[in-house]
Amino acid sequence: MAKLLGILLVLVLTLPSLGLVTVVVLLTPAVTACSMSSLAVGPIPDSLAARTRDGSAITLNRQQLTHAATIITVGSQTAGVGRPGALVALMAALTESTLRMLANSAAYPESAIYPNDGEGSDHDSLGLFQMRPVSGWGTVAQLMDSTYQARAFYGGPTGPNSGSPRGLLDIAGWQSLDPGVAAQSVEVSAYPDRYQNYQPVAEAILAALTARATNSPANEGPRVPETTRIVFPLPSGTYVDTSSYGWRTDPFTGEQTFHEGSDFAASGGTPILAIADGTVTFAGHRGGFGNLIIIEHTVGGERVASYYAHMWDAGVHVVTGSTVAAGQHIGDVGSSGRSTGTHLHLEIHPGSPESAPVNAVEWLAEHSAAGLQDGSVVPAGCIAATA
Structure with a gap:
């Protein structure tokens, strides 16, 4: 080690610029790590x-x-x-x-x-x-x-x-x-x-x-491979459909508003499952959604984003950038944000997270989601609606 340091000292004295770079590269772990792919x-x-x-x-x-x-x-x-x-x-x-x-x-x-x-x-x-x-x-x-x-x-x-x-x-x-x-x-x-x-x-x-993607536009977003399957986001028998997509009476204001998601009442801590293979593009707190996870998928060649809202702080089990599989446990049911009880608020946005959502239950049925069976979704009105 002493001999090596002696050689480095000679390089520093005789070739200042080259010597300085050599010392930094050899002795600074962070630089070495950054040089890796x-x-x-x-x-x-x-x-x-x-x-x-x-x-x-x-x-x-x-x-x-x-x-x-x-x-x-x-x-x-x-x-x-x-x-x-x-x-x-x-x-x-x-x-x-x-x-x-x-x-x-x-x-x-x-x-x-x-x-x-x-x-x-x-x-x-x-x-x-x-x-x-x-x-x-x-x-x-x-x-x-x-x-x-x-x-x-x-x-x-x-x-x-x-x-x-x-x-x-x-x-x-x-x-x-x-x-x-x-x-x-x-x-x-x-x-x-x-x-x-x-x-x-x-x-x-x-x-x-980890091979670098080539010829990918900077604004294209994460590259997400075609999903292998579609699943329902809650285990069978653990939920009740309490407030579906469409017009409804807002539980906070009493006014008629358009509900862009589907609400499934479930006990706090019930596992929430990713509906398809994909990449997490958001995981954190966002306004009335409370704790929210957004996952982007490719389904039938089309980009689709799924939203999972209202988890408690400890109920989010993925981070932005995570790659998830269909049916993976990504979070737990909670009641954060603009919510009146423990439930999952699910939205499906074909195209991108910014695109208009569609009826999540109908979309899952159209794509033959595993776990979505006849009678497994109870019509709204059976129990008190959740926001």
């Missing part, structure tokens, strides 16, 4: 074929790649992660679940009610990273949420667990560790050597999902 997620392919380090072939489907996109997106929004951290996280999730959101009905029967990609059976582990509630990683509801699991894996000052259990950013010097060793430091697996096997697959995912 972007972690912005582009279009998600329908499948990706790759090989593990031992030569085994693996093909990931679009659902698995969507989970990978969520992990990458959360990493891009978490200071200190960068591309190396996203690589470690992908290696861990590939090893633990092959990038599947796994329920575990034997240990937690309630885990099966959340959107999932199958059943796991490793003790009481859940989700993409096979995290255990008894180890303090989070509740069942939290661990069945891919965004929460990614935040927990990365940890650090903005992580949900305050360093216990430790996330990647809570491990001193993780950047200097082999990526497989870094993954094991978080997962604490009984099989510590298996993570390295998935490094080539994780690298292939990063290369495929």
Whole structure:
């Protein structure tokens, strides 16, 4: 190290401009991180074929790649992660679940009610990273949420667990560790050597999902691939249609006003599901909507935006820029903003978030939304309307 510093000192004295740039690049981690390719997620392919380090072939489907996109997106929004951290996280999730959101009905029967990609059976582990509630990683509801699991894996000052259990950013010097060793430091697996096997697959995912888009107009908005399916935004049997799209008596003013959404009364905390694959373009508080999530989708080649309103502060489980899958748990029913009771206010805007909304229930029916069955939506007037 002393010899290296001596060489640098000579460069500074003999070639001041070049020497200064060299010192900054070598000794400033932030500059090194900024020189790496972007972690912005582009279009998600329908499948990706790759090989593990031992030569085994693996093909990931679009659902698995969507989970990978969520992990990458959360990493891009978490200071200190960068591309190396996203690589470690992908290696861990590939090893633990092959990038599947796994329920575990034997240990937690309630885990099966959340959107999932199958059943796991490793003790009481859940989700993409096979995290255990008894180890303090989070509740069942939290661990069945891919965004929460990614935040927990990365940890650090903005992580949900305050360093216990430790996330990647809570491990001193993780950047200097082999990526497989870094993954094991978080997962604490009984099989510590298996993570390295998935490094080539994780690298292939990063290369495929973060490739820069070309010839894309600056005002085009996020590039959103065609959705794989349409689903109803609340679990069957948990809601009542209390105030549909159209003219109604405003519950606050008593005047006739046009209601641009559909209201579904449900108990506070009921899971809200994304109606289609897409990208979150807004997640936060907005006027009378209260806490609002806007997701943009591509359906039948057309851009469509969906609005989910009135969640409580703790009920928003995604952030702007997140990539979500149809049926993913994105929030919980609440009653924030201009609201008279716990419910989901849903709007569908074909074209863009600024376009005029259409009747959400009719749109979902026209697109054969899973979970929307005859009789599952009770006509308005059965119980008191909610705003």
